Amino acid sequence: MTNTPSDLKYAASHEWLSADGTVGITDFAQEQLGDVVYVELPEVGRVVEAGETIAVVESVKTASDIYAPASGTVVAVNDALTGSPELVNSAPYEGGWLFKLDVTGEGDLMDAEAYASANG
Amino acid sequence: MTDTPTEPLKRTPLHAAHLRAGARMVPFGGWDMPVQYSGLKAEHEAVRKGAGVFDVSHMGEFRVTGPGALAFLQSVTTNDVSKLKPGRAQYNWLPGVQGGLVDDIYIYMVRDGEYLMVVNASNIAKDWAHLSAHTAGFEVQLTDESDRWGLLAVQGPKAAELLQPHVDVDLSAKKKNAYFAAKLFGFDVMLARTGYTGEDGFEVFVDASEAETVWDKLLGIGLTPAGLGARDTLRLEAGFPLYGHEFSDTIHPLSSTYSWVVKDKAHVGREHISLAPAHKLIGLKLERVPVREGYPVKVAGQVVGHVTSGTSSPTLGHPIAMALVEAAYATAETFEVEVRGKDHPATRMDLPFYKG
Numbered sequence: 001m002t003n004t005p006s007d008l009k010y011a012a013s014h015e016w017l018s019a020d021g022t023v024g025i026t027d028f029a030q031e032q033l034g035d036v037v038y039v040e041l042p043e044v045g046r047v048v049e050a051g052e053t054i055a056v057v058e059s060v061k062t063a064s065d066i067y068a069p070a071s072g073t074v075v076a077v078n079d080a081l082t083g084s085p086e087l088v089n090s091a092p093y094e095g096g097w098l099f100k101l102d103v104t105g106e107g108d109l110m111d112a113e114a115y116a117s118a119n120g
Numbered sequence: 121m122t123d124t125p126t127e128p129l130k131r132t133p134l135h136a137a138h139l140r141a142g143a144r145m146v147p148f149g150g151w152d153m154p155v156q157y158s159g160l161k162a163e164h165e166a167v168r169k170g171a172g173v174f175d176v177s178h179m180g181e182f183r184v185t186g187p188g189a190l191a192f193l194q195s196v197t198t199n200d201v202s203k204l205k206p207g208r209a210q211y212n213w214l215p216g217v218q219g220g221l222v223d224d225i226y227i228y229m230v231r232d233g234e235y236l237m238v239v240n241a242s243n244i245a246k247d248w249a250h251l252s253a254h255t256a257g258f259e260v261q262l263t264d265e266s267d268r269w270g271l272l273a274v275q276g277p278k279a280a281e282l283l284q285p286h287v288d289v290d291l292s293a294k295k296k297n298a299y300f301a302a303k304l305f306g307f308d309v310m311l312a313r314t315g316y317t318g319e320d321g322f323e324v325f326v327d328a329s330e331a332e333t334v335w336d337k338l339l340g341i342g343l344t345p346a347g348l349g350a351r352d353t354l355r356l357e358a359g360f361p362l363y364g365h366e367f368s369d370t371i372h373p374l375s376s377t378y379s380w381v382v383k384d385k386a387h388v389g390r391e392h393i394s395l396a397p398a399h400k401l402i403g404l405k406l407e408r409v410p411v412r413e414g415y416p417v418k419v420a421g422q423v424v425g426h427v428t429s430g431t432s433s434p435t436l437g438h439p440i441a442m443a444l445v446e447a448a449y450a451t452a453e454t455f456e457v458e459v460r461g462k463d464h465p466a467t468r469m470d471l472p473f474y475k476g
Contacts (some may be wrong), residue, residue, distance in 0.1 A: 061353075
């Protein structure tokens with residue numbers, strides 16, 4: 001069983017968004033990807049629309065696009081992933097977060113229950 | 121929009137066993153195949169340090185028989201099949217009539233006038249048509265035995281040690297490319313000391329109806345089930361070309377470093393192979409960013425080729441790639457690979473990346 005914290009919102013494309021604008025990928029997504037070996041993060045200051053490609057998570061086998069779950073401005077990125085991309089696997093909701101947004105508008109997001117039942 | 125009708129995916133005799141083992145299944149060359157079980161890196165490491173087993177039953181087997189079998193094989197392949205002796209195996213190529221390869225294959229000699237040819241899964245129909253079109257004038261019969269055989273690849277430094285107590289032959293007496301009958305767990309199989317991982321190991325030809333039992337017994341003696349994901353990272357570390365990536369109907373096969381597969385003899389498509397290739401296959405090392413098939417390869421900002429296969433090497437701990445570059449640049453030491461619009465430095469690295 002994968003972990004789906006109830007205090008987060010989820011995109012159908014497997015990103016999570018917290019109340020403070022932090023974005024990562026879900027436990028389900030990291031498990032599907034397998035061992036993460038590289039993360040390409042956005043530049044701080046970039047303005048994005050919800051649904052836009054904003055980052056790339058690479059596993060041994062594939063590169064997967066990450067989509068912004070909300071519109072806004074990138075205000076921080078997780079530099080720890082540069083040296084330790086495997087944090088995305090080991091702590092997808094904590095140390096493996098990707099970036100923070102100053103959110104101006106959310107995309108079409110689900111609550112934990114809806115996301116978990118869509119990916120059961 | 122209407123969906124393009126697709127053929128249902130084919131299943132190997134081990135399909136149910138894969139599902140039982142919790143494999144993640146993916147479509148591959150028309151087959152529903154396991155890409156990984158416990159995890160790609162763990163499976164990769166098991167084969168490098170211990171032993172793993174792959175289901176390669178999706179590959180095709182053609183039997184070539186008759187007094188003209190040798191002459192026929194000589195005419196459709198580039199390597200010298202006359203060097204084969206009964207009980208030996210040989211890597212070989214099926215050249216096309218317009219350059220490129222129809223397939224890269226293995227030929228196993230059973231006895232005079234009888235050979236078994238193993239072909240890539242995605243090329244079975246194409247190879248069959250090509251071979252059938254070239255039998256005229258030869259006393260030879262082709263039989264497609266692809267559905268008859270389950271094929272398991274037992275690979276890794278501990279392969280022989282783990283198998284030995286369960287077979288009725290002395291494996292230490294069987295050298296690389298040996299091909300021989302044995303009883304494995306009491307089942308009649310053919311074993312070949314061949315493989316595609318850069319490690320020692322055996323390929324097990326087993327009757328399709330007995331494949332699942334043998335697979336379960338192999339897991340029972342400590343072999344790690346390994347999927348297509350690990351098979352690909354292992355073969356890439358070992359510098360083995362893969363059809364559809366480093367070989368194709370249009371890529372000149374001598375772009376690879378395998379010129380030894382072409383011997384001086386008359387064969388289909390010889391006039392094309394004798395021409396010097398315009399591109400060469402090289403190895404690249406990157407510091408951090410994994411590069412994938414199709415990414416442009418540059419020298420001083422100018423595109424000179426493209427990546428054919430790329431991954432993050434589990435054994436070496438950094439990204440590696442094979443790339444086809446213009447022959448004039450094949451000896452350059454430094455390159456750039458364009459990843460999502462940005463150039464990343466790469467250095468040439470001799471193949472194979474890893475030697476077991």
